[in-house]
Amino acid sequence: MKNIGALLKYYVDVSLYNLGASFIVSLYGSILWGLFIYCTIGVGIGLLCFQYFKKKEYYFYYNLGWTRWQLAAWVGGLNIIIAIPILLISALLLWLI
Amino acid sequence: MAHLKIEAVSKTFGAKRLFIDASLRIKTGEILGVFGRNGSGKSTLLQILFGTVRADRIVGVLNAEVFDPRKVITRQQIGYLPQFSFLPQFQKVRQVIPLFLETGELQDKVFYAPRIAKIENQRVGQLSIGERRYLELLLLAYAPHPFLLLDEPFSMIEPLYKDIIQALLLDLKPRKGIILTDHYFRDVLPLTDRNILLKHESFLPILGEEDLARLGYLVMIKK
Numbered sequence: 001m002k003n004i005g006a007l008l009k010y011y012v013d014v015s016l017y018n019l020g021a022s023f024i025v026s027l028y029g030s031i032l033w034g035l036f037i038y039c040t041i042g043v044g045i046g047l048l049c050f051q052y053f054k055k056k057e058y059y060f061y062y063n064l065g066w067t068r069w070q071l072a073a074w075v076g077g078l079n080i081i082i083a084i085p086i087l088l089i090s091a092l093l094l095w096l097i
Numbered sequence: 098m099a100h101l102k103i104e105a106v107s108k109t110f111g112a113k114r115l116f117i118d119a120s121l122r123i124k125t126g127e128i129l130g131v132f133g134r135n136g137s138g139k140s141t142l143l144q145i146l147f148g149t150v151r152a153d154r155i156v157g158v159l160n161a162e163v164f165d166p167r168k169v170i171t172r173q174q175i176g177y178l179p180q181f182s183f184l185p186q187f188q189k190v191r192q193v194i195p196l197f198l199e200t201g202e203l204q205d206k207v208f209y210a211p212r213i214a215k216i217e218n219q220r221v222g223q224l225s226i227g228e229r230r231y232l233e234l235l236l237l238a239y240a241p242h243p244f245l246l247l248d249e250p251f252s253m254i255e256p257l258y259k260d261i262i263q264a265l266l267l268d269l270k271p272r273k274g275i276i277l278t279d280h281y282f283r284d285v286l287p288l289t290d291r292n293i294l295l296k297h298e299s300f301l302p303i304l305g306e307e308d309l310a311r312l313g314y315l316v317m318i319k320k
Contacts, residue, residue: 006196009185059183062149063240064197065173 006064007074010050013057014075017049018042035090039083043076099243100124101146101175101274103157103164108141108150115141118154119300121293123274125243128266130285131278132303132314133295139278140180142295143246146276147177176242180249182229186222190232193221197236207235211261227258234265244274251281259284282309 022042026034037045050057061071102122108115115138123129133139144150148166157164159174169175184193190213198204207213213235216228224232230250237245250266251259266275266288279285286292286305293300294312301312309315 003196003199009188009196054185056179056181056183057185059177059179060185060197062147062170063173063176063183063237063242065171067170070171 003064006061007066007071010061010066010071011075011078013054014043014046014050015079016046017053018046018079021045021049032090032094035086039079039087043079047072047075098125099160099274101157101159101164101244103146103155105154105156106142106145106152107154108138108145108152114298116295116300117298119298121276121300123244123276125274126271127291128270128275128277128289130282130289130292131276131295131300132280132282132285132292132309133278134314137295139295140248143177143248143276143278147175147246149177173241175244175246176237176240178230178233178237178245178247178250180252182221182233184221184229184233184236187220189218189220190224191217193232194236198239203239206239207232210235225255225258227254227262230254231258231261231265234262238265238269238273242273244276245269247275247277247279249279250277251279251284263288282306282315 018038019042022034022038025037058068058071061068066074100122101124102120104120105118106120107117109117121129131139131142141150145152145155145166146169148169152166155164155166185196188196191208194204194207198207208217212228212231216224216232221229221232234247234250250262254262263284266277269275277285277289283306292303292305294303294309294314295301296312296314303309303312306315
């Protein structure tokens with residue numbers, strides 16, 4: 001496995017943009033909408049923001065052996081793993097309320 | 098010993114022809130200097146070899162296998178130092194080193210390299226150009242790639258770091274094959290084994306400053 005620390009950093013960077021977008025949606029919509037955005041299209045927003053603000057850093061990951069597609073797949077996959085319990089807990093809370 | 102042999106590479110941007118069926122070769126233990134006027138295609142050539150720009154045509158061999166630019170990154174066959182800073186700007190130097198190099202042994206080689214202790218608590222974005230270029234080169238030096246592509250490593254850096262980077266490149270030479278492009282030809286020529294000039298859509302071999310002048314490159318520099 002190539003450097004996992006660098007991969008986690010990429011995930012955190014993309015997720016911060018994702019969180020920001022989800023937070024804005026929460027402000028204007030609802031927390032549930034914010035959670036939904038975070039777990040779905042927020043990853044795409046995060047990747048676009050990374051491309052816009054930190055494009056040069058891709059060469060850091062290229063030198064570590066990761067292509068842009070592999071990085072996107074990693075972030076998307078990890079986000080699905082994180083999103084499923086978030087969405088399940090949200091659905092459970094909604095059902096209880 | 099690793100060998101990279103490009104038998105034919107062509108690249109055009111619309112009507113502009115950068116190079117047509119040009120060839121080059123390099124092996125570990127060699128430094129190849131690449132010169133050319135702005136817009137002649139030096140950076141494009143490096144990006145083609147690294148696989149981030151697609152050539153119109155490229156035929157080559159890397160370690161007895163067909164050279165496939167699409168596999169260069171994933172197989173870590175070639176490392177690339179771009180002109181711009183590629184390190185995370187908000188990370189401290191001591192955070193970036195373990196992000197880039199996995200083993201403690203390799204990390205120590207960078208941590209204990211000259212002048213790193215002085216900057217290890219600074220953020221990458223706060224470093225001078227020379228400090229940053231030196232750090233980037235050190236990280237690439239201990240990465241596994243047998244070949245390195247260096248795009249203007251001497252550009253805009255202070256003299257102290259020029260000397261340090263020159264010493265580092267000579268130290269690296271036995272382990273890596275290095276393709277080095279820069280306009281600072283007097284910093285490059287003492288390091289290189291062979292040199293080429295990108296001109297007339299070809300890679301013209303040059304022996305030294307006289308050839309650069311004869312082929313019109315230095316005239317452009319003096320303007």
